Amino acid sequence: MDIENNPRNLAVTVLSKVKTGAYSNLQLNNVINDHTLIPADVNLLTTIVYGVVQHRLTLDFYLAPFLKNPDKVEPWVRELLYTALFQELYLDRIPKRAIFNETIEIAKQRGHEGIRRFVTGVLHQMDRTGLPDVATIKDPIERLVVTYSVPKWFINALIDQRGEEKALSILSKINQPANQSIRVNTVELSLDDAVRRLTEEGFEVRESIVSGTGLVVSGQPANQSTLFKNGQVTIQDESAMLPAESMQLDDQMWVLDACAAPGGKTTQIATYLSPEKGGKVTALDIHPHKIKLINQNAKRLHVQDQIEAVQLDARKVDEKFDDETFDRILVDAPCSGLGLIRRKPEIRYEKSLSDSQHLQKVQLDILNGVAPKLKTDGILVYSTCTILDEENKDVYTEFLRQNSNFRSVKVKTDKNLKLDRKTDYLEIFPDDFDSDGFFISAFQKVK
Known part of the structure; x- marks a missing residue:
């Protein structure tokens, strides 16, 4: 067994780093770039890493009865056992014998004979006695914690703010794989041309039901397409395309993107603007x-x-700009990112309600800082990629309370999403359109 390039072994390496604070997507990219892996092994590695991170609390519940001294188990060994459990429970095409044999071999080569015996014993004991039943957990919230592998505070917040039915619908979606979506760079080519050329390259393509310039693709990584390499498409979630759509832009405007990095929305805004007619976007970042x-x-x-x-x-x-400078301003604010749980599954374990409460002050400070720079009758769009009221509705309400020279306007998108909603702002949840969770609001400056 070539342990050096074995996807199960590499998954343990990635997961061990993620558990100590590394980002899963960055670690995966590093490992894939540093090793010689066939596409099938890349897929297995990626599936195991994201799967274990997504289901960590569930896997921990199943594993706990078989660890007599859990504090003495080396972290990498625990991750190895998680990978075996995940494969057995969630990947139906891999025979149990193959999972056990490779897991035991990795334990032997990464550790010593004692670790090999320990891992072998745990696996066979789980196989003999079966796993504990989640249904035996008496507390209903704790049962949801284990079922969906999210912290109790997040479940309580969702139920409080959305009601139990909507909360359960969101929870059932967040552990499903995220779509691979791209935005067509309309400066370069049309949506129809992009569909045709991607199909010719072997992609399965469908138009986004969320964004007017979005496509959902599958079959291979989007960044391997000729269109991506030529700058004719870029990888962007469908929901993330909505703030720019909602800004009511024309080609002569001067736009401020106040929290711009890495530039996905900045480059999208730029597609509406004509430099020959004076249109430009000023993109800010602190770093x-x-x-x-x-x-x-x-x-x-x-x-x-x-x-x-x-x-x-x-x-x-x-320090840099006069009042009444910009025709449009976008504040895609720093946020907890809880709408992106499917793409960044580890953030569910890193965040707390106090993080959202702290971020609310930062978000309001940014809004209040840029508001005077907007021209009268101009539009200020405030958006986040989270789904909690503390960073969304509460910030929207407080900004209007503090700024009587702004009025709320109804957010409109190319696909006319949720036209029957009662609010001016637009909330997108992961279970609505199978895209990231997002919040978009718009304010017009009045005299």
């Missing part, structure tokens, strides 16, 4: 390396003439 990233994305997508990237904290725009 110099992220300014570089914005510029790289702008160049790759051939919209660099419309984009000016500036290193600046959005709360300090007074």
Whole structure:
């Protein structure tokens, strides 16, 4: 067995790093780039890593009865046992014999004879006695914690804010694989042309039901397409395309993207603007390396003439810009990111309600900082990629309370999403359209 390039062994390596704070997507990319793996092994590695992270609390519940001294189990050994459990429970095409044999061999080669015997014993004991039943958990919230592998505070917040039926619908969706979606760079080609050319390359393609310039693709990684390499499409979630759609842009406007990195929405805004007619977007970020990233994305997508990237904290725009400067402003604010759980599954374990409460102040500070820079009658769009009221509805309400010279306007999108809603703002939940969770609101400055 070539343990060096074995996807199950590499999954243990990635998971051990994720458990100590690393991002799953970055670690996966690093490992895939550093090893010689066939596509099937890349898929298995990716599936195991995301699967174990997504179901960690569930797997922990199943494993717990078989660990007599859990504190003495080395972290990597626990991750190895999680990978075996995940494969047996969630991957129906892999024979149990293959899972056990490879898991035991990895234990032997990564550890020593004692670890091999321990792992062998745990696996066979689980097989003999069977796993504990989640239905035996008496507390209903704790049962949901284990079933969906999310912390109790998040479940309580969802039930409090959305009701039990909607909360359960959201929870049932967040452990399902996220779609691979792309935005067509309409400066370069039309949606129809993109569909035709991607289909010719072997992709399965369908138009987004969420965004007017979005496509959902499958069959192979989107970043391997010729269109991506040529800057004619970019990888972006369907929901993330909505803030720019809602800004009511025309080609002569000067737009401020106040929290711009890595530049997905900046480059999308740029597609509406004509540099020949004076249209441009000024993109802010506090970190110099992220300014570089914005510029790289702008160049790759051939919209660099419309984009000016500036290193600046959005709360300090007074240092650089006069009042009444911009026709439109986007604040896609720093947030907890809980709408992205399917793409970044580890964040469910890292966040708390207090994080959202702290972020609310940051979000309001940014909004209040940029608001004077908007021209009268201009539109300010506030968006987040989270699904909690603390960072969404509550910020929207408080901004209006503090700024009497702004009024709420109804968010409109190319696909006319949720036209029958009672609110001006638009909330997208993961179970609505099978896209990321997002919040989009819009304010118009009045005299």
